[in-house]
Amino acid sequence: MRTRYIILSVLVIVLGFIAFILPEKDNSQKELQPELLHKAMIQQTRFITTDEVAHLIISEDPSFRLIDIRPEKDFNIFHLKRAINIDVKDILSAKMKKNLKESFKKNILYGYGTVKADQCWVILKRMGYKNVFVLKGGLNAWWETILNPTIPDGLETGQAVLEQYNFRLAAKEYFSSKGDSIVVEKARMELQSNEGETTGGTSDTETPEEGC
């Protein structure tokens, strides 16, 4: 009996000592391993085209969120509809993490181009978030395809190309008319012009413009 207890005591002290010198390991924040991150980078599934984003905005799809990674003053000059501004240096802040935790929502990062947003994607992917995407081409591509779509030249033909061009024209109309604010403005002015009629004011100034 005695020897058994002595062996046990020695064993447990040795184990305790090993536990003492072991470094503490945090297994909860599992980062994506470099090989897997590398594989994910090779795939192109993270990119979303400007046409798709235009579709999502126009159809008021609630399952996505646009995140603008440019500085605040650039955001204030121009940003996509209902986008939120999280600067690149805040990409790991609590605010961003809150957005990422809602795993049912797609987060689409965009900047002026693709490169910075893509690098932000790499960081977020390394942390293990799967619901992050990148707008290919950024706002520069947005300008070139949606705000000022170019007529498809002779090199690209086919029904699909024509449809894409028509969609872009319609999207341009939607985005340049600034959506709801114009409708409200028109309604208010119509009301005013109706009132103006009874007092003999000019009421012919507002003819609603039909789309092109």
Added chain:
Amino acid sequence: MGPLLAQGIISPEWNYFFAFIIGIGFGFVLEQAGFSTSRKLVGLFYGYDFVVFRVFFTAAITAMLGLIFFNYFGWIDITKILVNTTYMPSAIVGGLIMGAGFILGGFCPGTSVCAAAIGKIDAMFFIAGVFIGEFILFQLYPVLEKFYHADYQGKIKVYESLGMKQGLFVILLIIVAVGAFIVTTWIESKQKKVEY
């Protein structure tokens, strides 16, 4: 099987199954250590039999070492292990009440079920007493609620509240345990043999 269930490795049904198996294992260990006799259980209080102390301390140390090593191997995630929230005043008062009940009745809740399973009638009365006590607590809950939830310290661990690292606490605890085992064995050897 807390961590396994939280991570979705096993379904809730398997969870109950494992709970059942572990419960049976727990009862088996208690019974074969002799914890169905109240004389052995209150021996710790009266100072003639320290088996309870040694068994539970051994279990705690085995579990502690197991968790630390398994976390290091990456087999479990130690942050997902349930840690009870600490409410200091209610913990102290609850401990005192339970200690008094233990000595008076000669059982603690777990061992009472063990003893009732082998047919001891006083254990069955003890279980009835446990239920009556809980009933009284819940009837008085509106009055006691503030005290019940006083001094919330969150899910702190002992070494955090003492301000030392986990590894240091482990080695200190083990040294204390081995020392306590030696002392209690020595005390026991000085006692008269008690009939169970």
Added chain:
Amino acid sequence: MENKKKVVNSFLLLVIGFVFILVIGFLTMQKPDYEYTISVNDALSCILHDSDKVAPEAALKLISEDRESYRLVDLRNSYDYRTGHLDDALSIPFKDILNEDYQKLLNEEGITNLFYAESEMKAIEACFLLKQLGYKNNKVVYASYTYFTDFVLQNKQPEMSMYPDDRSKYDFDKAMN
């Protein structure tokens, strides 16, 4: 006494079993092949700055003037490389940059690798990933391979100037009005 022996045996068995599990655990722990040397919180600092980028003409000049300390690395796949590549460029396809064979080349003391690929973005991605793994001495040539073949090598200037990807190309002020 027999009972005691049985208890002793099963007890010993449990203890040996516990120690055995621990030993297995220690032996089966693998050291990961690749580890990030830069934590996620600091990864933001790895985002490529202007100092990591080299203009295409400057890159060619560095290669020709200082062969010992600069080296071109072609990140495109091997088929494209064989079809045509810049002189003296090393072929390391993007999908192989984590291979052990190239580890030494990509992290060499004293030699700066200049990455180029079919697009600037691929080169930037490669450099960014390697930076997080702690590799030093890698820079990105700010041009795609086709830019080299169409303009630089023929000493021509492109019609539209090469705009850095992350700056505003257009006047977005007007878009809101």
